[in-house]
């Protein structure tokens with residue numbers, strides 16, 4: 286395999302490509318290009334005479350954005366800006382993160398995926414490898430215009446948010462995740478690559494849709510599937526270097542666990558749904574200690590959902606508890622319970638349980654429903670990761686408030702339409718006792734008695750950008766569960782008392798670049814300490830991390 290430089294280039298070089306410059310969205314700045322540079326760049330006459338400072342251009346775009354009637358129209362408008370000028374796009378995302386994240390990410394990205402084929406405009410944004418490309422993936426990689434890719438997000442489209450199998454329409458997810466890598470952690474936009482593996486789809490609506498852009502065949506379940514994934518990994522590492530980060534995203538759980546197992550020790554990879562989600566959830570629970578007075582080990586946890594997110598979180602919780610109490614992780618699992626589509630995961634079901642649930646099959650009485658399990662186990666925290674909206678209904682929330690002074694209620698399923706309950710429901714039904722968080726954002730809630738609550742967004746978006754930046758800073762070749770634990774701890778330390786006072790377990794999105802930088806320092810430090818860094822440790826890690834962060838507001842014409 287060839288080796289490649291892994292450090293990122295922060296600024297563009299000056300280019301003189303004329304019209305090609307105007308057609309390269311990573312470099313093009315439109316009316317924000319200083320007038321005196323336009324001749325050199327060959328774009329004189331291609332833009333109106335006025336120079337518009339980037340801040341003003343952002344303001345103009347925000348006004349247009351706000352005038353759009355639907356979230357999907359807003360999404361398409363922002364994509365159209367990204368197609369023309371990534372600098373402007375990222376300036377919008379950085380300056381207005383809290384307002385635009387629900388558009389480029391969950392919940393709107395869900396609608397964007399559902400409409401992906403219908404709204405496709407032919408933009409060059411990511412690569413598609415289908416079963417028909419088997420044997421040629423390495424060669425096809427050469428078609429990608431950037432030779433220096435550090436960060437890939439790959440999906441096979443089988444479990445897109447809680448929306449199920451969307452096939453190639455799931456491509457909106459890698460695109461959205463990588464937009465956050467850049468906006469939230471400053472990974473250079475020229476160095477990211479969204480990838481869709483097209484292995485067919487079992488979504489009948491896609492098959493019947495004349496506009497559907499993927500292979501119209503049943504999802505491949507045989508050896509050809511594994512062969513395509515293997516070829517993709519090997520080709521990506523050959524093309525971009527063995528330390529290229531490859532994030533698994535929204536695979537179905539038939540494949541997600543085994544692929545992670547197969548690749549975690551052979552590539553720089555992690556599964557965001559299993560590991561990133563675990564980290565953000567544990568981070569929120571660590572932060573909640575200051576509100577409840579309870580350590581992780583003092584809780585009883587009950588999950589609704591025992592798939593990637595559910596068991597991923599449960600395992601990292603157990604790991605965190607084992608560290609907190611210096612006990613074996615097997616013992617730490619004892620107060621963590623899972624409910625799946627068939628009821629409570631118990632020992633009596635051992636023979637029919639999927640592998641990822643086995644560690645949490647406890648010797649307790651069977652329960653067919655979440656309510657039965659709540660009455661039997663009296664959990665202090667319930668975590669919804671089932672994509673079953675309404676699961677945390679009035680009775681569930683009332684029971685939690687009856688059994689706890691400060692019940693933790695996390696409705697983490699995405700998009701909003703799949704949330705187990707809304708913020709307003711959680712606060713109203715518990716009479717303001719709930720400590721609530723959700724996977725997709727909810728507006729602040731004011732109860733009839735005037736108490737105001739700001740719920741936090743328990744979404745892996747707080748984690749993966751910082752992980753990616755940290756491993757880049759150390760040029761590390763592996764990502765581990767301990768990294769996820771460290772990220773959770775750092776995240777929890779970023780929450781202020783003021784934020785906790787209104788019930789929020791996460792820092793505001795306006796601080797996310799700072800949060801990512803802190804997570805990155807912890808990840809890079811761990812890489813150096815555990816021998817997976819391939820660069821010498823710099824004297825000041827925070828300075829180094831920040832120096833790598835792409836900032837759209839910096840002058841892009843500074844020579845290297």
Ligand SMILES: NC(=O)C1=CN([C@@H]2O[C@H](COP(=O)(O)OP(=O)(O)OC[C@H]3O[C@@H](n4cnc5c(N)ncnc54)[C@H](OP(=O)(O)O)[C@@H]3O)[C@@H](O)[C@H]2O)C=CC1
Pocket residue numbers: 444445446447448537538557558559562565589590591592593594595624625626627669670671672673676697698699700703723724725743744745746
């Ligand atoms: N906030 C965040 O950052 C993240 C949120 N998520 C969200 O979590 C949800 C689940 O994702 P993921 O874990 O990957 O999906 P999986 O398909 O891996 O798991 C879904 C789980 O839900 C269970 N389930 C289905 N119906 C019910 C029910 N009525 N009651 C209880 N459990 C039920 C399934 O049971 P069975 O095993 O029996 O089939 C399965 O265990 C999605 O909506 C996703 O968007 C995911 C990742 C990150």
Ligand SMILES: CC(=O)C(=O)O
Pocket residue numbers: 391445446447535557558698699724744745746
């Ligand atoms: C947030 C995320 O990764 C999911 O819902 O799948």
Ligand SMILES: [Mg+2]
Pocket residue numbers: 446534535557558
């Ligand atoms: Mg996901």
